[in-house]
Amino acid sequence: MAEITFFQYIYGDTILHRMDGRLKLACMLLLSLAASFATALHHYLLAFGLLIFALRLAKLPWTALLKDLRFFGLIILLVISINAWTIPGDPIPTLPLPGLSRQGVVAGLRFAGRLAIIVLVCAVVTGTTPLRTFGQVIEWVLRPIPFVPAARIATMVTLTFALIPVLLGQFAEMMAAQKARGIELRKNPVRRLYYAVFPFLEQMLRRTDQIVEAMEARGYSEVRTRAVFKSTKRDWLIFLLCLSVFLYVCCS
Amino acid sequence: MPILETQNLTHVFPDGTVAIDNINLKIYPGEFVVMAGANGSGKTVLARHFNGLLKPTKGQVLIDGQPITKNILEARKKVGLVFQDPDRQFVGQTVTEEVAFGPENLNLPPAQVEAMVKTALEVVGLNRFSQQNPYVLSGGLKRKLAIAGVLAMQPKIIVLDEPFTGLDYPGVVQVLQQILRLHEMGHTIILITHELEKTLAHAGRLVIINQGKLVEDGQPEAVVYRAEQYGIRMPLRKGEEVKDLTWLK
Numbered sequence: 414m415a416e417i418t419f420f421q422y423i424y425g426d427t428i429l430h431r432m433d434g435r436l437k438l439a440c441m442l443l444l445s446l447a448a449s450f451a452t453a454l455h456h457y458l459l460a461f462g463l464l465i466f467a468l469r470l471a472k473l474p475w476t477a478l479l480k481d482l483r484f485f486g487l488i489i490l491l492v493i494s495i496n497a498w499t500i501p502g503d504p505i506p507t508l509p510l511p512g513l514s515r516q517g518v519v520a521g522l523r524f525a526g527r528l529a530i531i532v533l534v535c536a537v538v539t540g541t542t543p544l545r546t547f548g549q550v551i552e553w554v555l556r557p558i559p560f561v562p563a564a565r566i567a568t569m570v571t572l573t574f575a576l577i578p579v580l581l582g583q584f585a586e587m588m589a590a591q592k593a594r595g596i597e598l599r600k601n602p603v604r605r606l607y608y609a610v611f612p613f614l615e616q617m618l619r620r621t622d623q624i625v626e627a628m629e630a631r632g633y634s635e636v637r638t639r640a641v642f643k644s645t646k647r648d649w650l651i652f653l654l655c656l657s658v659f660l661y662v663c664c665s
Numbered sequence: 666m667p668i669l670e671t672q673n674l675t676h677v678f679p680d681g682t683v684a685i686d687n688i689n690l691k692i693y694p695g696e697f698v699v700m701a702g703a704n705g706s707g708k709t710v711l712a713r714h715f716n717g718l719l720k721p722t723k724g725q726v727l728i729d730g731q732p733i734t735k736n737i738l739e740a741r742k743k744v745g746l747v748f749q750d751p752d753r754q755f756v757g758q759t760v761t762e763e764v765a766f767g768p769e770n771l772n773l774p775p776a777q778v779e780a781m782v783k784t785a786l787e788v789v790g791l792n793r794f795s796q797q798n799p800y801v802l803s804g805g806l807k808r809k810l811a812i813a814g815v816l817a818m819q820p821k822i823i824v825l826d827e828p829f830t831g832l833d834y835p836g837v838v839q840v841l842q843q844i845l846r847l848h849e850m851g852h853t854i855i856l857i858t859h860e861l862e863k864t865l866a867h868a869g870r871l872v873i874i875n876q877g878k879l880v881e882d883g884q885p886e887a888v889v890y891r892a893e894q895y896g897i898r899m900p901l902r903k904g905e906e907v908k909d910l911t912w913l914k
Contacts, residue, residue, distance in 0.1 A: 421758070422798070424796035424797070543758055543759055543761075543762055544757070544758040544762065545757065545758070545759075545762040572756065575756065575757070575758050578800075582800075624753075624756060626753075627753055627754040627755075628756060628766075629718055629741075630718055630754075630815075631770060631814065631818065632741040632767065632770045634770045634771075637770060637772055638768070638769040638771075638772055640775065
């Protein structure tokens, strides 16, 4: 569990760590939208450049993050492959594989680039924002909307993010325990899936029960202390930078 | 007047298992009570009733003379429950978030929450870990954090369910020193354990639960000799006295 750094808050005292949570989430939204609208190569380069700068600024552990990103690497490869072989178009003379099209590869690369940008944006935001702040911002956004249980939704989102690494850690431990007892000798993939999924689901439900009990024990209430947000000029400048990137990608 | 009282407390699970049976117990302010029993004796179920986490099948729990069902939030504020496995208790992503969870539930002003978190972390000596992820702390520090989490709500009674499970010697010493400090600060301590050799010297009272029933309740010196018949290891060796039963030397 301790080894997973992705989507985990990593303590630091940088500009991004100190930034107003509301503006940080607005920046996340703007950059994710910019990624969705990106079409030209310079759009991607601009977004990646900004994200590399943000990662350096936040002093997040590069190597550990990249290691955890392997999973997304597999998804990105899958996305490129599916696009490359399903979108019809011209063959690539230097890579004459049956069914592979140039237009498909380009579309796949575009899609993968968008996905990579969104994943990195999330890594920067979750790495520099404590979950409590995250939940407080969600509550702040939802509070004015009538009939929406803002506090409950904020708690649900916060707990989900808090529990993902815990559950992944538990899953890894469970798989290691199964390997230690020779699960790899079983050749039937359905049987192996059965042994992986059902115990994990049971553990997940038990864990949920335990969290509910622990929260009740400390008097969980939806009428909770409200956060006081403060934004500085520097926070607004970062926001304006992200807004400019968004407008540039959308309008050019 | 007892600070915590159970009257004919009975809990039967839906499958018919009687977890605790007609328990009458009075805990007085400032007491240090060790509650012992073999695995499955009903200690943890009883502890969950102290905090109102379970509803009794029969009987009731009173805090300061008031049934806890009258104001469950107040009961949870007065009785802090530290779970056996601290990992089960953590809801925050940092030590500060974890400790702030309780005071925030009380809807206190942010400045007061901050002050309470600071004080609780100071008491357990975890200030320098305030921005750490709770899951990466050592076993002993995790227990201290779990204690800080309930301490921030300023409870009168602290119930610790098997706080030494899985800890190495330094971890046990760390947690035990912490518990004694809390007792000195005026908190009523209910310590659930079956490892009497680690703590009994500090307790003023020993309660034994066996098969859901309260079977022994008295001064440690009087009760400890009968512990073994209820599945608890006899902690005293030849020539030893109850005052020797501590891991603090």
